[in-house]
Amino acid sequence: MSDDSKTNQQWGGRFSEPTDAFVARFTASVNFDQRLYEQDIRGSIAHATMLAQVGVLTDEEKDQIIQGLNEVREEIERGEFEWSEALEDVHMNIEARLTQKIGITGKKLHTGRSRNDQVATDIRLYLRDEIDAISTELTRLRTGLLDLAEREASTIMPGFTHLQTAQPVTFGHHMLAWQEMISRDHDRLLDCRKRVNLSPLGSAALAGTTYPIDRECTAELLGFSAPTRNSLDSVSDRDFAIEFCAFASLLLTHLSRASEELILWTSAQFNFIDLPDRFCTGSSIMPQKKNPDVPELVRGKTGRINGHLIALLTLMKSQPLAYNKDNQEDKEPLFDAVDTVKDCLRAFADMIPALETNKTAMYEAAKRGFSTATDLADYLVRKGVAFRDAHEIVGKSVAFGLEQQRDLSEMTLEELQQFSTVIESDVFDVLTLEGSVAARSHIGGTAPEQVKIAVATARQTLNP
Numbered sequence: 001m002s003d004d005s006k007t008n009q010q011w012g013g014r015f016s017e018p019t020d021a022f023v024a025r026f027t028a029s030v031n032f033d034q035r036l037y038e039q040d041i042r043g044s045i046a047h048a049t050m051l052a053q054v055g056v057l058t059d060e061e062k063d064q065i066i067q068g069l070n071e072v073r074e075e076i077e078r079g080e081f082e083w084s085e086a087l088e089d090v091h092m093n094i095e096a097r098l099t100q101k102i103g104i105t106g107k108k109l110h111t112g113r114s115r116n117d118q119v120a121t122d123i124r125l126y127l128r129d130e131i132d133a134i135s136t137e138l139t140r141l142r143t144g145l146l147d148l149a150e151r152e153a154s155t156i157m158p159g160f161t162h163l164q165t166a167q168p169v170t171f172g173h174h175m176l177a178w179q180e181m182i183s184r185d186h187d188r189l190l191d192c193r194k195r196v197n198l199s200p201l202g203s204a205a206l207a208g209t210t211y212p213i214d215r216e217c218t219a220e221l222l223g224f225s226a227p228t229r230n231s232l233d234s235v236s237d238r239d240f241a242i243e244f245c246a247f248a249s250l251l252l253t254h255l256s257r258a259s260e261e262l263i264l265w266t267s268a269q270f271n272f273i274d275l276p277d278r279f280c281t282g283s284s285i286m287p288q289k290k291n292p293d294v295p296e297l298v299r300g301k302t303g304r305i306n307g308h309l310i311a312l313l314t315l316m317k318s319q320p321l322a323y324n325k326d327n328q329e330d331k332e333p334l335f336d337a338v339d340t341v342k343d344c345l346r347a348f349a350d351m352i353p354a355l356e357t358n359k360t361a362m363y364e365a366a367k368r369g370f371s372t373a374t375d376l377a378d379y380l381v382r383k384g385v386a387f388r389d390a391h392e393i394v395g396k397s398v399a400f401g402l403e404q405q406r407d408l409s410e411m412t413l414e415e416l417q418q419f420s421t422v423i424e425s426d427v428f429d430v431l432t433l434e435g436s437v438a439a440r441s442h443i444g445g446t447a448p449e450q451v452k453i454a455v456a457t458a459r460q461t462l463n464p
C-alpha cells in the first residue's frame with residue numbers, strides 16, 4: 001500500500017495541510033472495502049453509459065472510461081493494483097487509477113454522483129449477488145433435508161419435550177421440522193432481496209443532482225428493479241443490510257438448534273446418528289474421541305452473527321439524515337455475516353446427505369421412555385373412559401412398568417387389565433411404536449405416510 005500523497009488528490013482542494021497520518025489510517029476503509037471493486041466498476045460503467053446517453057459525456061469519453069475501468073478491473077484481478085490508504089476507499093482508489101490511465105476524462109466520471117450514492121449502490125449490488133448465492137445454498141440444504149426425510153420416513157425415534165421422551169415420532173418428520181424452519185428463513189431472504197434490489201444511484205450526495213440524469217436507465221443497466229424514491233433516504237439508510245443480518249440471525253438460530261441435536265445424537269449416550277469422519281475431528285489426548293466440531297462451530301457462529309445484527313442496528317440508531325461517516329462501519333459486519341452464513345450453509349448442506357441413522361438405537365430409546373402412554377390413554381377414551389380417568393389409569397400402568405422395568409407393550413393383557421377392565425387384546429395395536437406413529441396421520445402429523453406426502457409438497461415449493 002503506497003502512502004505518498006500530501007493532501008488528498010480527490011478532495012484536497014480546500015485543505016492547507018495534509019491529513020494527519022493517524023487520521024488517514026483511522027478514516028480509511030480501503031483495507032476492507034476493496035472487496036467491492038467489481039461492483040464499484042460495474043456501477044461506474046452504468047453511470048458513464050447513462051451520462052453519455054443524456055449528453056453529459058461524449059461517446060468517445062464514455063468509451064475511454066469504460067475501457068479504462070475494464071483495465072483497472074483486470075489489474076485488480078491479476079493482483080497488480082496498488083491500493084493506497086491515502087486514497088481512503090475503494091471508490092477513490094479506482095477513480096485515481098482510471099485518471100492516471102486515461103487522463104482528464106477520468107475526472108469526468110464523477111459528474112452527477114457522489115461517493116454517497118456510489119457506496120450505497122455498491123453494497124446493494126454486492127448483497128444482491130450474495131443473496132443469490134445464499135439462496136442456492138439454502139435450496140441445496142433443503143433438498144438434502146427432504147431427501148433424508150423421505151429416506152427415513154418410517155424410521156422411529158423418540159420425540160421429546162423438555163428433552164424427556166414424550167411420544168414416538170419418525171426421523172423423517174424431525175427432518176421436515178428443520179426443513180420448515182429453513183424454508184421460512186429462505187422466504188425472509190427472498191423478501192429482503194426485493195428491498196435490496198433498488199437503485200440509489202443518482203441520489204448523489206444527498207439532494208440529487210443538477211445534471212439531466214436518467215435514473216431509470218442506470219437502474220436497468222445494473223439489473224435493479226427500480227430507482228429508490230428519495231435521495232436523502234437512499235444515501236443514508238442501511239436497513240436492507242440490517243434486514244439481511246436479521247435473516248442471518250434467525251437462520252443461525254435454527255442451524256444452532258439443529259447443531260445441538262446433531263451433537264447430542266452423535267454422543268455415546270444417544271448414539272442415534274453417525275457423522276462421517278470427514279466432518280469430525282479427533283482429540284490430541286483422548287484417542288477414542290471423535291468430536292462433532294462442524295455442528296459445534298455452527299452453533300458457536302450464531303454468537304457472531306447476532307453480534308453483527310446488534311452492531312448494525314446500533315450503528316443506524318439516531319443517525320440524522322442524510323449520509324454520515326458512521327455508515328462506513330456497515331461493511332465489516334455485513335461482509336462477515338455473509339461469509340459466515342455461506343460457510344455454515346455449506347457445512348450443513350454437505351453434512352446432511354452424509355448423515356447415517358442408527359435405527360436400532362433410536363427404536364430402543366423410543367421404547368424405553370413409555371412413549372406410547374398417550375396412545376394408551378387415547379385408547380381408553382375411545383372405549384368410553386373419561387380422559388382424566390384414563391390419565392390416572394395410564395399413570396398407574398407406567399408406575400408398574402417402571403417397577404418391572406418393562407415397556408407398556410411388553411406387558412401381558414392380564415397385567416394391563418389390572419388397571420382397567422375395558423382393555424382388550426386390540427390394545428397392542430396402539431402400544432407398539434409403529435402403531436403409535438401410524439395413528440397420527442393428518443396434515444403435519446408424524447405418520448410415515450404423511451411424511452412422504454409432506455416431502456412431495458415441500459419439493460414443489462423448493463424454487464420459489
Ligand code: ARG
Nearest residue numbers: 029089115116119325327328
Ligand atoms: N468509504 C465511504 C463509506 O464506506 C464512502 C462514502 C464516503 N462519503 C463521504 N462523504 N465521505 O461510507
